Amino acid sequence: MREREGSAGVPYSDLPHIVNADGLHLFCRYWEPTGQPRALYLCPWSWEHCGPYDEMHRTEKLLAGIAHDHVGHGQSEGDRMNIKDFQIYIRDSLQHIDLMKSHHPDLPVFIVGHSMGGAISILTACERPGDFVGVVLIAPLVQMNPESATPFKVFMAKLLNHMLPSLTMGSIESKWLSRDKRQVEAYDADELNYHGGMRVSFGMQLMAAVERMQREIPSISWPFLLLHGDADKLCDIRGSRMMYDNSPSTDKKIKIYEGGYHALHHDLPEVAESVLKELTTWITEHIPAATSGPAIK
Template identity: 30%
Template sequence: MTQEGAQQAPVNFWGEHPATEAEYYASHGAEGESSYFTPPGASPRRLFTRAWRPAAAGGTPPRALVFMVHGYGNDISWTFQSTAVFLARSGFACFAADLPGHGRSHGLRAFVPALEPAVADLLAFFRSVKQREEHAGLPCFLFGESMGGAICLLIHLRTPPGEWTGAVLVAPMCRISDRIRPPWPLPQILTLVARFAPTLPIVPTADLIEKSVKVPAKRLVSARNPMRYNGRPRLGTVTELLRATDELGARLGEVSVPFLVVHGSADEVTDPAVSRALYEAAASKDKTLKMYDGMLHSMLFGEPDENIERVRGDILAWLNERCTPAATS
């Protein structure tokens, strides 16, 4: 490798020190592992999965399980881990999988022609974790960022009431923002062309890192993610996201799971107005919406550290309140 190549080679998202993931986890009071999961009857599809838990040296079992879903083009092995490690050191066992076509999971990069199989695969993985003996009786939360928030809502809408203790939705993609949605009649044209060439990466879009990450130095870190998809969106993926978010937009009133939505008021990738619409329309008796003035889409990595700590603190407080048994008289 040339000197220039060495300077450009990806490093860990937290920097050069500590040198390994295990050391990074340990320095934050957590431990982790990775593996592959093959959904029943789904061969040869495989999902790359990760788990983050409170460090065993602490001797305290996890307070709850948090099942996490990343956003479009992203994966679970780069900056996404920072939130999982934070939750693990705070007493939660976290589990996540790279979506099909993302990260180290099976499939053409960033090609999601149908969300239903992805939802089914994730649900199979999540349920396999929930069924482990050591997890019996623990509260179970969904956690989704951006497109992952939409997938969490789809999982909720396709599972029995009461299966989930709650859901944390971070800038959820309940509808693609008009600011990045292709203007009419381009969606209709794309849908037609996608029938014949769904994998073509030709859909024009804004630079998502530029629009998502506020801190310039953190943009560089995000861009160095070796597993991130940086090409143009594929036709089949875009038409499927348009279809799925249209479905969600029409079904907001059916959402009944307890939830917390956190969203930045300056988000230009997902629409804060739709998070407000979700809060107003949802049938959930326990629902909370927190809007953060001036924050962009990447609320848990791309903002100044003090903003990240504020959002993390609100998420942790919400989870803690729903893990603490109600006082009895």
């Protein structure tokens, strides 16, 4: 039997990976701090793969980062941008966390999520709130854009999901990701990113995840940091504001970036620098005292 390979033709046996409950290989990345780690954080990122975030993880000397390409993303197996149940993303994230915690049981765990990865982060933390010290959300998907979720469009999406679930709708306009043209060009040139249209069935999964999040928000008590640009055209900032206003958490913070686009960590250099500083400062301040562990492998 031929050994399974990642998208670049490299066998998974030569790549860091986990095998999920469905037997699919998920490509992983790990970022180690320069010294003994004081905390561990999972990054369930967005439509992209986990490769473009290397520079983000190199900025923090105390934190160990782990990430994987979701099913159907990047170098992981699975039908591109298609999934039968959004819960699979949450299940796989918890599996990865459980694996790392088995090796490093004394390290506190955080989640850092962007866009759709923000939705995954929120639902993952809601499922097992006792497992996480805090959650950082960068332009999370909490609310569908009103213009794309009118009653008529939702009705048509549900109808098409029964008749033509594989029908593709509009793709992401990369120009709205960042005000830095170099970042947009890099996104467009990256073959591991999905550049096609969104299937109707996938859109329905996103809507179901949003509905579930909005039911969960009134009971969210865990600490969180929200970062969002007020010029974000891909994930409605009103979702972040609604989460901040309606969550009963007593440890929450929101920072709005004037003129900021969707991928704040890849926006203008001064914005990206501010985002990384906010993220690392907030996590560092929330690490329980006297925690450290061996290097992440």
